[in-house]
Amino acid sequence: MSTDAAVTADPQAAPVTLAWTEARARAYDAGRAAAGEPVEVPLAEADGQTLAEPLTTLTDLPAFPTSSVDGWAVRGAGPWRIVGRVLAGGTPPPLTEDGTTVEIATGAMVPAGATGVLRVEESTRTADGLVTGTLRATPEWRSPGEEAYAGEELLPAGTPVDPGVIGLAASCGYDTLRVRRAPRAALIVFGDELLTAGRPGAGRVRDALGPAVPGWLRRYGCVCTAADVVGPVADTLDAHVAALRQALEQADLVCTTGGTMHGPVDHLHPALAELGAAYVVNTVAVRPGFPMLLARVTGADGRTRFVAGLPGNPQSAIVAIVSLVAPLLAGLRGRSMPELPRATLAEPVPGRGEYTHLALVRVDPVQRTAHPVRHVGSAMLRGLAQADGFAVIAPGTRGEPGNRVPVVPLPLLPDERVQRGPR
Template sequence: MTLPIAWSAAREAVFEAGSAAAPAAVPVPLAESDGLTLAAGLVTLTDLPAFPTSSVDGWAARGPAPWRIVGRVLAGDAAEPLAADGTCVEIATGGMVPAGTTAIVRVEDSTVTGGAVTGEPRKLPDWRRRGEEAAAGEELLPAGTPVTPGVIGLAASCGYDTLLCRPAPRTALLVFGDELLTAGLPGKGRVRDALGPALPAWLRRAGTEVVAAHGPVGDTLEDHVAALRGAVEAGAQVICTTGGTMHGPVDHLHPALAELGAEYVVNTVAVRPGFPMLVARLPGGQFVAGLPGNPQSTFVALVSLVLPLLAGLTGRALPTLSSVTLGADVPGRGDFTHLALVTLDGGRARPVAHVGSAMLRGLAGSVGFAVIPPGTEGRAGAVAQLVPLLDGERS
């Protein structure tokens, strides 16, 4: 019998396996990079701003007032220097501040009389100095940073046209089980497939490209092997399966992996719920993440193994755990780590109801799993680690 690996060690093992198998980085156009991961630090290609720019509409002046108007600078113009005291140019927000400028006076703080301007500049300068935000060659973001719209905008302002990124992992989903219905009401021994519709959405939110989703896969060894081979042929780098991770009469995942020559990275984890989870590597380098068939256990396996694996494959850091203060007692699970679904109530984490392995009601109203280490219990008022659930944003 395979002894389960500690939950924290399992996360690290699959993360390291993913990191070792991370694909080469490729340049990606800015508009297509959202949700990917920087493979190199984002270094400024120029000073930011590249030249001094006005923060307001007004007058760029040299020396004391009054100032004789000698020109105009709009955004996009190359400004000529102010050569003499007592001169100024009209300037628009974003316009290049002329060399020699000693002050910028806002339109609302100025008066124009007969071609001359008078007024008082504000105490704080109304222009951005060259390099105020960053100096050329400065690293703004490290490798491993997820690309967001904010990162894309920053890269564009630095002068980038493409970003060197890790490609989005290509994933597939195989749902095992003859008992599953894909439409209609459950009954007569058959249940609705709750994972086939849900897991692809979670995989996309984790930043992957779902290239195949197939199910229900028949409860035979031949069907399991054929489905795994089909996912490989579809180009999946990570194949998630649901069900069949035990050793019952219709559990064929382990024999299928053996027939395909797979090697285990993790085989069974000391965590409740969801302990019969696994990650194996096929001879071609593809990963198979075997998730239990009970829905809540499936999502425990997703956050425990699949997300750390994907982080490694994309060059990101191992997903960090946040902290919460428990608002009620949470039982332990003996020698196993207990991942307990919780919701936030008044800033404190409280266990939710309806958390059986086969239930999804509790999960739908939760913010994540409180981590109760082996041999302990969670006490109200104590601080616990939290494994967050994916939200509506891409990670």
């Protein structure tokens, strides 16, 4: 079956369990196929978006010879007679006579005819108003095209836009950028047993995913606010269908928690069938994380939206996010499939038979060693709160100390990585 294949969401059909690597590829391909049309946005609104086309220079960089120091633009041998002054932003007249100079500021345009720039701290003004000094062997100005020539590609399409990219674009003369916008996500929490406040007890458990999942989605580049979280939704088919319909009106991606099995109150599969959804992925051979799904729904406007069914167990839900949601979002944003870094296992990690095992680990950023953490049951979050990512143990294997294995990094912000550090 090809990676873009999908089947109608039939709740009675036996699901096809996909290998973890194939499931990731299908999710990514589905996202790429459904990526929205690029839009033109002002530079001030481009942060966090994705370049939809290569960033090329509109002029040479720099566009004109630019002094890199404060000093004197001189022509010929010294001493030099002062004939003017040029500041940044001005266009100076050319130097036409040997033995002449103009005072020049850093960033100012070097006048035509200048043969060198003398640093102010290495110059002397004589009593009769001349300038003396010794020029350095290397030029003290930046030549046109030194950084890039007009039309040169600086960054490819698919590059994440950050302040560095915005600054570069501005220096090239751009006022707007053509980008793919961040998708909008919503979260629907299923489960009559869930509490949204207070302490768990008497058969009720605290909802840990409603407050947490939006933060994960935002770190993967979604727009997801508190207003985009709905639930807990009643454990009825009608309530599930209504909640999904409403969320899909606004969101590009709707994540749901729980209800991915086929129990008496698991209504997600029948609700997807009611909506005419088609499975992109329906169950993945991964532990923890079973069962998870990804389906697509075509709206009345013809646009494709997605539903990601996350398991109800909290750690399993995060495994579903890193396994299916992360590659889907990369595709929707026009970015490349996330490449997985590798680390050396410091301790043994058990395999899970024919399933891929995603094992929570802390990664020493210097030694690039992965250390398994404790408290990693599918319903536990203590280990997740201390981890940097998941070590990938391939089906039919176990992780031995010294093995180099892929690691799925958790999408921590840079300051969060610094604060956690090695333990």
